[in-house]
Amino acid sequence: MMKPQQPTGIIGYGVYIPRYRIAAREIARIWTDGQNGVPVEAKSVPGPDEDTITMAIEAARNALARAAIPAEALGAVWVGSESHPYSVKPSGTVVAEALGAGPWVSAADWEFACKAGSEALTAAMALVGSGMQRYALAIGADTAQGRPGDALEYTASAGAAALIVGPAEEALATIDATISYVTDTPDFYRRADRPYPVHGNRFTGEPAYFHQIQSAAGELLRKLNRAPADFTYAVFHQPNAKFPQTVAKRLGFTDNQIGPGLLSPKIGNTYSGSALLGLCAILDVAQPGDTIFVTSYGSGAGSDAYALTVTEAIRDRRERAPLTAAYLARAVMIDYAIYAKWRGKLVMG
Amino acid sequence: MSIARHWRERTVRYRLEGQRHRHTGEVRFPVRPPALDEDPNDWEPYQLSGLGEIYSFSVIRQAPAGFASLGIYPVALVRLAEGPLVTAQLTDCDEADLAIGMPVEMVTRRLMDTGEDGVLVYGYKFRPCLR
Numbered sequence: 001m002m003k004p005q006q007p008t009g010i011i012g013y014g015v016y017i018p019r020y021r022i023a024a025r026e027i028a029r030i031w032t033d034g035q036n037g038v039p040v041e042a043k044s045v046p047g048p049d050e051d052t053i054t055m056a057i058e059a060a061r062n063a064l065a066r067a068a069i070p071a072e073a074l075g076a077v078w079v080g081s082e083s084h085p086y087s088v089k090p091s092g093t094v095v096a097e098a099l100g101a102g103p104w105v106s107a108a109d110w111e112f113a114c115k116a117g118s119e120a121l122t123a124a125m126a127l128v129g130s131g132m133q134r135y136a137l138a139i140g141a142d143t144a145q146g147r148p149g150d151a152l153e154y155t156a157s158a159g160a161a162a163l164i165v166g167p168a169e170e171a172l173a174t175i176d177a178t179i180s181y182v183t184d185t186p187d188f189y190r191r192a193d194r195p196y197p198v199h200g201n202r203f204t205g206e207p208a209y210f211h212q213i214q215s216a217a218g219e220l221l222r223k224l225n226r227a228p229a230d231f232t233y234a235v236f237h238q239p240n241a242k243f244p245q246t247v248a249k250r251l252g253f254t255d256n257q258i259g260p261g262l263l264s265p266k267i268g269n270t271y272s273g274s275a276l277l278g279l280c281a282i283l284d285v286a287q288p289g290d291t292i293f294v295t296s297y298g299s300g301a302g303s304d305a306y307a308l309t310v311t312e313a314i315r316d317r318r319e320r321a322p323l324t325a326a327y328l329a330r331a332v333m334i335d336y337a338i339y340a341k342w343r344g345k346l347v348m349g
Numbered sequence: 350m351s352i353a354r355h356w357r358e359r360t361v362r363y364r365l366e367g368q369r370h371r372h373t374g375e376v377r378f379p380v381r382p383p384a385l386d387e388d389p390n391d392w393e394p395y396q397l398s399g400l401g402e403i404y405s406f407s408v409i410r411q412a413p414a415g416f417a418s419l420g421i422y423p424v425a426l427v428r429l430a431e432g433p434l435v436t437a438q439l440t441d442c443d444e445a446d447l448a449i450g451m452p453v454e455m456v457t458r459r460l461m462d463t464g465e466d467g468v469l470v471y472g473y474k475f476r477p478c479l480r
Contacts, residue, residue, distance in 0.1 A: 047458075050459065057363075058456060058457070094471060097363055100364055322479045322480050
């Protein structure tokens, strides 16, 4: 279990979800004549002028608005993603410049499949908790890619969540402790220069998602000597609608605890944004004194688990930026043809 | 357009940074070099709020080179809350929703992809206010 020398917490948070959605049934119409079941209702799709950098910028602006600190107070701008627009040139450089955080700032990109954002969060806790910086921005953002017709195409979506870590006494939610669990498990990967990731079908379930999450979450609960019932809310990485509900039940969490943070049925798997977006949606409704249990998951594979406690500061800060519900409400459905065009799946010859 | 020009304009484009006169409070956007009769020290960088309203608009149906992937897209003259009038693309809106006087807010989006071996150009657009 990890705790920084000086307690830290989240002083500002923000989300971004593109306005466009494609129904999973529309994807099934193309590939299975609509015959098979679908893993989510719909997934978010980035517009033609959106990518990981633009989504990260908006989520971060929302986080800064809630924190009410100037951008130049940030000591780090770290972007976790597996869909950075450049292979070489950090997304963090553009995001930091757009926020006005530079030039005296650490900026870097993090990579760990769907838990790149939580890796950045743990590092931000360390940077702040060690006293090296007062504030650090950790972002999870992705415009996830799925090969046409592949199971991933039904869920691989787009979204971003930004968390500003600062001293616990300024926090709207303190981070009481965290833990990381990592094994070499090749459940999902993308080789260099390949356009789409591949996955190990059923292998992605038990030895990958469930083993990593149950290990990290179970160990953090044991180390804290707390039970699932001690938490008001919980959120787990959401590759589809079923997995997070199943792992929650196995660990002893109820549907009511995970309900407010369960976004995948409406927007799919936002990859690096997923667990952090769920956390932000919970912060949108949480009250002072509420406790939140968070566990991310990244293929490859590993999980980061966190225990948080909401403070009085949530009351004033929540309304300073758009709530997750505002982004969910502006959904505009598109068909597969528009989706294929925007996602670069048409070969122009 | 060269990489250097995109780079020079990054603060203006990414975050709508303009200028403010230290004494009169006048706000200028985009940034201009001081005129011959102006003291360069009178103008300081100024972060605009990004809020404004549509002063006028049009819809581009024959996209110029570099913008064809957007298909048909709206552009507008936006009267910024601080006073300046700026030309920009609108995004995240339907043609039927466009109206003079509509409140809009700045977002940073991808303006242009200059090719597989080129840079990605980011900059301001405006969309109907989210709330």
